[in-house]
Amino acid sequence: xxxxxxxxxxxxxxxxxxxxxxxxxxxxxxxxxxxxxxxxxxxxxxxxxxxxxxxxxxxxxxxxxxxxxxxxxxxxxxxxxxxxxxxxxxxxx
Amino acid sequence: xxxxxxxxxxxxxxxxxxxxxxxxxxxxxxxxxxxxxxxxxxxxxxxxxxxxxxxxxxxxxxxxxxxxxxxxxxxxxxxxxxxxxxxxxxxxx
Numbered sequence: 001x002x003x004x005x006x007x008x009x010x011x012x013x014x015x016x017x018x019x020x021x022x023x024x025x026x027x028x029x030x031x032x033x034x035x036x037x038x039x040x041x042x043x044x045x046x047x048x049x050x051x052x053x054x055x056x057x058x059x060x061x062x063x064x065x066x067x068x069x070x071x072x073x074x075x076x077x078x079x080x081x082x083x084x085x086x087x088x089x090x091x092x093x
Numbered sequence: 094x095x096x097x098x099x100x101x102x103x104x105x106x107x108x109x110x111x112x113x114x115x116x117x118x119x120x121x122x123x124x125x126x127x128x129x130x131x132x133x134x135x136x137x138x139x140x141x142x143x144x145x146x147x148x149x150x151x152x153x154x155x156x157x158x159x160x161x162x163x164x165x166x167x168x169x170x171x172x173x174x175x176x177x178x179x180x181x182x183x184x185x186x
Binding site: 014 | 095104107110111113119141142144179
């Protein structure tokens with residue numbers, strides 16, 4: 001029913017579900033730096049822990065607060081930096 | 094690294110992680126009614142979707158809003174009612 005996925009040798013794991021009309025995942029990330037590629041616009045919210053993001057075209061890390069959402073455009077790569085176990089929600093638009 | 098669990102024939106799935114000093118899970122629930130038993134105090138937050146909860150000693154459903162947290166005492170059972178795919182965060186205190 002709910003598909004689970006893991007990435008980066010299990011340092012990132014997610015569970016897929018439907019959030020209204022959007023596909024969505026909740027997931028967890030261990031401390032580390034991870035580059036993701038998008039196929040669609042993504043709305044990413046930090047649920048627990050810490051997260052910094054470097055968005056395409058930026059050379060600076062942006063610190064994300066718990067419950068803060070940031071938007072990533074489609075067909076780009078972006079990098080997140082995690083300092084402690086963290087959890088996120090991602091909506092695929 | 095992150096332990097996954099499933100309950101109720103896969104209608105509830107979770108990923109365990111550390112949220113500071115607390116053990117925590119993020120998870121997803123399909124539409125349905127589920128009874129859970131607690132071993133410790135739990136702080137439960139609805140991340141996405143819908144949730145109603147019937148807490149011990151209550152005979153009424155309490156509707157939980159997205160980002161709302163409710164507390165469940167240790168060593169009790171409580172029931173949640175889910176109407177659409179939903180995601181939650183649970184902290185074990």
